[in-house]
Amino acid sequence: MNSKDLAVLQPYCENDMRQLKRMSRSIFMRFNEPLTNADYDDFYSIANLVLWRAFNCYDPNTGVCFEGFLHSCLKKKFKSELTRRHRQRRIINLFAVSLDSVNEDEEECSLLDYIPSDFDTFDEVLKRQERGQFSDKVQQYTAKLSKRQVDILNMLMDNYQAKEIQQTLEISEKEYADNLHVMRSYENVKILF
Template sequence: MTSTDLTVLDPYCKDDMRQLKKLSKSIFLRLNEPLTEADYDDFYSIANMTLWQCYNSYSTDKGASFNTFLCDCLTKKFKSEIRDRHREKRVINQLATSLDATNDSEEECNLLDFIASDFDTFEEVIKNDNEQFQDKVQQYISKLSNQQVNILNLLIDGYTPKDIRQILEISSTEYAENMKIMRSFENVKILF
């Protein structure tokens, strides 16, 4: 294209890029991808860059109108961007590890057993001995199964997870599941 062909960009650049945004939005709707307002801003920026790339690479020899050429380029760019975003999410999810997952060592502890923290729910329960708090503790304990109460008592007595599993003759998975339930927000929120 020559510099005199800038008129082909006029419809897309008028009124704060209204035509380019309209074209982009129609492509979004066809892609059926849920987008936030921030996503729309990102994609409009991509559309703006793509408009200039299309202008620089468009040739009337290709037989398609500039609008068709631009629409095809935008669709390809948007699909690539969505694919890359999903790919990033998958990589992050592959690296994620549950705090309740047990390790492969002999002790088969979960990550929560190794994370240093000054806060311990059970210690906090023991510290407060006012009557109202004791009622909350009773409510918390009443929601636990017999096995979970046994685990709680052994934890309060200072036993390690490995000792507790041996004493109660339960697997590391069973122990982890019980701990997950005992530490769940639904159960612990009663205490606060």
Template structure:
């Protein structure tokens, strides 16, 4: 049972692991989705560990070169890691609930109605007001909203409940939730700060 010469292993480790990173990048490029920059370090660590495991388990009687063996080990390990990460995301997504989603009960409302928070967007903007800019910022915010969203905003300010707003404006709960999501989106609210 003949293993691989230590000099071959040194080729992968030389020059700050450049060859190992190059091989890893070629495998990454074949993934259906690109990796985030933060993931590269994780996968390079996996590649390093896989290199040592391949070195320890390689046998020249396998009928494949060490380079081919190492490549297939990396490919398999990366696929396994991606599968594990996607599985974790799917598990977490099963428990994800939209805060804007309408709950079904006696009084139709969403989770945001139950979350106690002393944060008030308009109050925060008023604190940061400089020379009457608050009114301008609110006008800019409102100008970005559709007529239906402005009507929802006015009814909310007047203290109407979700089911009352839907009834008055003759819109579905889903449409109300979609409007609220747009109204609360960072893209719209950032104007106020």
């Protein structure tokens, strides 16, 4: 690397990479992408790498100034980085599988069939219910609710949709939402735990 090469890189490297950061920031502003300070640091690191690669790939015989060449390289790299980041958000979590899902390849066995356990959830709930562990708490919870809220609760337990509950009880969406908010408030729900 000779002094001529250093003369090309020096304006971008001096003053804590001020000119490179200013060029990068002007590119960010055009993308209208919300970025945190950590994102800016990531993109400045990418800009450093792009500066070095652009310097190595730059051919002065093309008739384009180095600044224009660097600007186009930065813009392309930032676009591809933003695309990569957004793609990560769209990836489906393939590992979230229900224990009741059936294996299509072999015989129809669920994952639950492969887990060795003699614990039965339904039996355990019935035992607790027989001992009255749930009924007392539920009675205390429903005692704090209004008649309208108890009606909503019963309809929700019977798998009614919100619209059906509103039509049946002749209440507005706001009244329904307000009642749900009261029913789910910590003051009322803490009794159940």
